[in-house]
Amino acid sequence: MSKLILIDGNSIANRAFYALPLLSNSSGLHTNAVFGFTTMLLKLIEEQKPTHFLVAFDAGKITFRHTDYKEYKGGRAKTPPELSEQFPLIKDLIRAFTISQFELEGYEADDIIGTMTRAADEQGMDVLVVTGDKDMLQLASDRVTIAITRKGISEIELYDPAQLKERYGLTPDQIRDLKGLMGDSSDNIPGIPGVGEKTALKLLHEYGSVEEVLANAGSIKGKMGEKIQAHADDARMSKELATIFRDVPMSISWEEQAYNGYDKQALGSVFRKLEFKSLLEKMDFSGAEETDEEPAVLEELNTRILTEESVGDFAEKLPQVLSLHVEVIGDNPHNAVVLGAAFNTEDAAYYAPLDVLKAEAAEPVRRWLADPDKPKKMCDLHRALVALAWEGIPLEGCVFDVMLATYLLDPTESTLTLNALASKYKLSGVKDDAEVFGKGAKFKVPEVDQVSEHLCRKAAAIYQIASIQEKELEDNGMNRLYHELELPLSNVLGDMEKQGIKVNKQELEDIGRELSERIAQLIGHIYEHAGGEFNINSPKQLGEILFDRLNLPVYKKTKTGPSTDAEVLERLRTKHEIVSHILDYRTLAKLQSTYIEGLLKEIRPSDGKIHTVYKQTIAATGRLSSQYPNLQNIPIRLEEGRKIRKAFVPSEPGWRILAADYSQIELRVLAHISHDERLMEAFHENMDIHTKTAMDVFGVSEAEVDKNMRRSAKAVNFGIVYGISDYGLSQNLDITRAEAAKFIEQYFAVFQGVRRYMDDIIKKAREDGYVTTLLQRRRYLPEIKASNYNLRSFAERTAMNTPIQGTAADIIKLAMVQMAERLQEEKLKSRMLLQVHDELVFEVPEEELETMSRLVPEVMENALPLDVPLKVDVEHGINWYEAK
DNA sequence: ACTCTCACG
């Protein structure tokens, strides 16, 4: 017999919170509601033995009830922060119990439960609804029992229709009438003034329903009759409001709600985090702890070292490989050393040093590695991909990368090593790389048996970590983001990096020579004005010259002394002739050292190309980053620097560089997620967004927008994307804070949807503890509840910015995966080479220029359709500079 | 290893 338990999460959390003293654990986290919730769940599981289980939560502050009655729940006190901070913990707890949970924007838990009970009733399931809210009694039926908490949560009172009749003399349906007459102060439902429970019951026993009471109001004597007549509409509306909506648009698959007991290990770790000591003792997690500390990885792992002789036989074991690890030594995978690969199977792990992997006898192993239909679980696919490619060993078919999964589960996690991961998941036995290899100058590869042991353990850990993370990703709703975006993208990035971009060495050297001459002249002038030689590159020495010797005013200080950054020097420009020379020197010295010398060092003599490394697991927002060298910050804003781009050329004669960039992608994303009317209109009509903003904020016509107004509007738009603050805007526009605040106020008065988004996202971050992008990428913001103003403000701006920047990142990543597919499908020779956050750079043969100029924008603009159009500008030329 | 500065989106 199936038995479904449905819990009204918000109601039970509230009851628990007010019933128990305000407990907190050693890190100051309040835990009383979580504790109450836990005891409730344990009791239900033990006593009711449910086969199906679901906890429903309210979601979104506006429900359809507000559309009808905007004072709905108006009288309710705000949820205290001590309670709201516990909701994410409760959700974690439920996850550890492996109980399903559900919420839907715009609906309350009642409605979800009402919908579920109806479906369960039709299925012939027995249902127990657990809540503190008597409204829910209206759901009682032969199969549906309602459990109402009493005295907080320690006791429950069960109601089926018979008990309801016995205690109140009402049918379930009449509960709505009861509320209609007496109202409900906690939901701000008015009812009829002066009618309480007693009177309402008396009236219903006599007349049966609100409608009948109202129809007979004339025959009700005295003041009561008058009141009923005067508030007939209130009564009708109140009944309406008290009616639980039972048609929530949700698909119900009973499999999801099936309950097969809790995950003892996960529950134990949640209890430990919350410091529920009494429960830990009572429930005896020692068994679980033991498996925590003594995992399969440590239990004698059989390891074998493969040789040229034995690797042939190992080929038979390939179908049993559960996971593998490719060890790559060195930061930059393009000139790293592949040490070898470890293969983990159910009964043993095998290590193949690189030379064995490359031996003739290992041909079947290499075929397996290259086979997209042989699934592989790994750690840091991208690194292995690039390093193996240089060894001439293709790798395909990776279905799980624990490093990538760790990043998605928490993109701010900075220690992405298997050693750290293993201990995070309580798997001991994976040593730290530094322990095996040493670090820095002392780095040394030890004997092969030690290497084998270490790498085999890594491989074994990967399998176990992956099986936990698969579930975590699923729970976070990240399956598609992971399998259809990030994992395929790893392969695309690997291809781009291996391909590399051709750089004209001559061109860089020519620019470099010119720079050297000008720098030498500037140095001469600077020494002259300073009255002696010093190291201009040293902020300390420069400060001494400027502020001590030349007595210029100090406008800004750093931790260590007066600041000499460009902003300060700009303000000092008119005060002394030396300053503008220093500014010029800085600009040119930067170009020389970072871009001329820096890039020249990265050109590989073997192919004349630069191969950058895209990092997929660094940026907290979901963006990529680029290293060795960074090709995402090649100069463009100033003409002098922009010329560097002339050195980036196609790798084949007659080909062109084609660059396509999204126009205003972040503001378009903001328009989509905020649904702000004016912002959407601006993009639908393809207007210049900064001019349009100026028109709306200053209330002028297009012709009246002058340069300064547009500049201010542009700064406000940037501010909006970054998470606006009056201080930040005042700095940027060099105006007072009060003026900046006025600008922002004017902006929000017009772009009200944007204001609503900013308020809502901060609130959501506080409730959930994280924010998400359109594709469910997540970023946790624990500091959003900090009492320290700075920390909290920073978290709030991040909450505003991350969904915008992150969604833009989602979109271009999607476009890259789709673009790679299209290039392959349509057998184009063109190659994708670079990504610069909102721009993709290709090299294209002459005959494909027309096709690509059409295809690239088409794919980019439609990668993820939004409620506003995306716009892409595309250009091409003989080098990157000319593709503008 | 850390700080300052500056290049990009």
Add this chain to the structure above:
DNA sequence: ACGTACGTGAGAGTG
């Protein structure tokens, strides 16, 4: 009263 715009990487100087 507080004190910052969001996200990165690299080079040079200093400790």
